[in-house]
Amino acid sequence: MATPDGIGESECLNCGRAVVVRKNRGGFAYCRCEGCGVNVQHHIMRHSEAFIQKRVRLEGAPESLKKPEKAAPAAPAKPAAQPVPEAGKKPEKAAPELSAAEKFMRGIK
């Protein structure tokens, strides 16, 4: 009998280390801390489910159930593609300084 896959991550109740939470054949959540060796095994389905709901970061859960830092932002907005200057065409330079006469002619003070 293969070990059931982990359903998510939680913290050890004893030392706070990250632990993988699994479900046993009966569907009860359990985990074992590799840091301090504490075993957590639920035997009451209500407790097991409450534990999963409150303390386990589920893998493959809807975004709303995940911690914000794990939620990947929706497709990032890409900046609009900059128009590429045509080959051989020099980019337009800033308007040259107008002479006093030209300013006068254009009504610029």
Ligand SMILES: [Zn+2]
């Ligand atoms: Zn521990």
